Amino acid sequence: MSGDAAAIVAAVEAVAERIQAERDHLTDLDSAIGDADHGGNMARGWAEAADAVADLDDPDAQTAVKTAGKTVLSEVGGAAGPLYGGSLVFASQELEGGITPETAVAFAETYLEKVQDRGDATVGDQTMVDALTPAVHTFKKSIETDDLSPLEALAKAVAAAEAGVQFTVPIRASKGRASYLGWRSVGHQDPGATSTLYIMEELLDTAADQLDSEVPDVDASSPTIPDAEAAEN
Amino acid sequence: MNMAMKKLINDSDDVVDEMLDGMTAAYPDMRRLPDTQVLVRDDAPVDGKVGVVSGGGSGHEPTHGGYIGDGMLDGAAAGDVFSSPTADEFEALLNETDSGEGVLAVIKNYEGDVMNFETAIEMVEMEGTDVATVVVNDDVAVEDSLYTSGRRGVCGTILVHKAAGAKAAAGADLDEVQRVAQKVVDNVGTMGMALTSCITPEKGEATFDLPEDEIELGIGIHGEPGTERTDVMSADEITEELTEGVLDDLDLDEGQEVVTIVNGMGGTPLMELFVVNRKLQELIGDHGLETWDAWVGDYMTSLDMEGASITVCAVDDELKELLAAPADTPGLTVQ
Numbered sequence: 001m002s003g004d005a006a007a008i009v010a011a012v013e014a015v016a017e018r019i020q021a022e023r024d025h026l027t028d029l030d031s032a033i034g035d036a037d038h039g040g041n042m043a044r045g046w047a048e049a050a051d052a053v054a055d056l057d058d059p060d061a062q063t064a065v066k067t068a069g070k071t072v073l074s075e076v077g078g079a080a081g082p083l084y085g086g087s088l089v090f091a092s093q094e095l096e097g098g099i100t101p102e103t104a105v106a107f108a109e110t111y112l113e114k115v116q117d118r119g120d121a122t123v124g125d126q127t128m129v130d131a132l133t134p135a136v137h138t139f140k141k142s143i144e145t146d147d148l149s150p151l152e153a154l155a156k157a158v159a160a161a162e163a164g165v166q167f168t169v170p171i172r173a174s175k176g177r178a179s180y181l182g183w184r185s186v187g188h189q190d191p192g193a194t195s196t197l198y199i200m201e202e203l204l205d206t207a208a209d210q211l212d213s214e215v216p217d218v219d220a221s222s223p224t225i226p227d228a229e230a231a232e233n
Numbered sequence: 234m235n236m237a238m239k240k241l242i243n244d245s246d247d248v249v250d251e252m253l254d255g256m257t258a259a260y261p262d263m264r265r266l267p268d269t270q271v272l273v274r275d276d277a278p279v280d281g282k283v284g285v286v287s288g289g290g291s292g293h294e295p296t297h298g299g300y301i302g303d304g305m306l307d308g309a310a311a312g313d314v315f316s317s318p319t320a321d322e323f324e325a326l327l328n329e330t331d332s333g334e335g336v337l338a339v340i341k342n343y344e345g346d347v348m349n350f351e352t353a354i355e356m357v358e359m360e361g362t363d364v365a366t367v368v369v370n371d372d373v374a375v376e377d378s379l380y381t382s383g384r385r386g387v388c389g390t391i392l393v394h395k396a397a398g399a400k401a402a403a404g405a406d407l408d409e410v411q412r413v414a415q416k417v418v419d420n421v422g423t424m425g426m427a428l429t430s431c432i433t434p435e436k437g438e439a440t441f442d443l444p445e446d447e448i449e450l451g452i453g454i455h456g457e458p459g460t461e462r463t464d465v466m467s468a469d470e471i472t473e474e475l476t477e478g479v480l481d482d483l484d485l486d487e488g489q490e491v492v493t494i495v496n497g498m499g500g501t502p503l504m505e506l507f508v509v510n511r512k513l514q515e516l517i518g519d520h521g522l523e524t525w526d527a528w529v530g531d532y533m534t535s536l537d538m539e540g541a542s543i544t545v546c547a548v549d550d551e552l553k554e555l556l557a558a559p560a561d562t563p564g565l566t567v568q
């Protein structure tokens with residue numbers, strides 16, 4: 001197995017463990033605004049995905065990501081299956097040449113684009129897009145403009161995603177299941193943005209592990225972190 | 234399952250699986266794709282014909298599998314109770330029903346259904362299958378709900394199945410089949426109400442609390458909230474609330490011909506549905522409209538919920554011809 005593929009297998013395993021550990025927390029977040037199935041469905045789907053990629057015979061990175069995506073798509077179901085899994089399947093085509101800084105940026109952008117299209121959501125709708133958008137934009141800028149190492153870029157992306165999650169708290173949901181609550185959704189942290197952050201944190205930890213490095217210390221400055229304080233006013 | 238609840242259910246985890254096997258045992262013209270919850274007509278794909286498919290959560294029987302047959306659906310994917318089928322199930326459905334002429338996917342407007350169908354469509358399109366879609370959103374009661382952005386798709390879907398199925402059976406191409414399906418969507422409205430909550434197999438108890446002396450107007454087909462909870466009213470008063478709600482939304486010209494449906498939610502005796510239909514037809518006349526056809530029955534249910542919905546669809550010569558064309562399915566037969 002290539003080093004890239006081994007990293008993917010390790011990352012999917014780490015995501016599965018993290019989601020399982022946070023299962024009850026995600027369900028609590030979801031029960032406040034939705035139908036309380038996010039934690040259970042995601043935990044089940046990612047556990048299956050970890051098994052599926054571990055069973056692959058000498059995969060390349062693209063195949064490993066695609067397999068994880070297909071499994072999440074069919075095992076998580078609901079809207080989360082297409083959003084998390086379907087987007088992975090689609091974005092996996094960017095990794096045909098393995099994982100480089102360039103293909104990683106292309107992968108992240110395609111993933112974000114797919115999530116936005118499928119969910120018809122943009123920043124400020126109180127969805128996973130609020131975590132994903134600043135993360136992907138930060139990652140791209142860090143690689144392409146700021147010339148940071150991939151690990152530093154990923155660390156900055158995670159910091160941006162974290163700011164995005166906090167941004168979902170004071171705003172009103174206008175897409176997704178919470179949107180029917182209208183103003184009653186204000187004050188709730190979005191479960192989809194939260195699980196997206198967990199996935200990214202595990203990607204960062206796995207990448208650091210694979211590179212035998214420490215997770216770099218970065219600040220969260222980003223061109224596109226939404227401003228939670230401005231949203232409150 | 235809560236053992237206190239008496240149901241003809243062995244295990245809530247097996248209920249959809251066992252229902253589907255029971256359906257294929259009852260209807261030899263259907264078969265189930267192995268390792269899926271997808272039913273298709275036995276002779277699918279039908280040579281030279283555009284496929285028409287649908288699907289969604291279970292618990293709405295005869296929707297959707299019950300409309301598989303000549304003149305209506307070529308196949309349908311069944312999700313778990315009140316849950317969307319997954320994308321790989323829709324993918325299997327689309328692949329099995331494409332004869333090379335393309336497939337129309339009739340999607341009810343729920344986020345899970347829309348996203349999983351769309352994902353499946355992208356996948357089969359990469360393999361060269363042509364798919365067109367219509368999204369049914371006929372519920373005039375609420376704009377956003379627990380399961381939707383925008384209006385919900387409910388009983389008007391049956392008319393979409395019928396018109397699209399008839400057009401496909403007549404040999405029309407995919408664009409034409411899609412066009413008539415959209416024509417129904419553009420001209421149909423529905424509003425429902427509940428006397429009692431439904432009981433999902435998983436929970437084994439009422440999905441929502443509805444006191445003995447209250448009813449819920451504008452209810453969705455999963456027991457999701459409606460527009461108003463009121464004291465019990467007479468059948469005529471309820472019929473008036475629903476009918477006025479639908480007609481307000483449709484805003485039809487005097488003399489317009491319509492098809493009406495009084496649809497039972499699963500737990501309401503046919504006797505009561507006819508009582509509703511009697512008043513409905515009086516109101517249609519009061520509005521200067523003309524009923525071309527009146528359907529009464531359980532078309533799109535919500536498990537064992539007591540209640541009903543009223544659907545009105547404006548029809549022109551083209552839709553009349555399609556709705557009157559023969560159909561031979563377990564849920565609807567037109568000769």
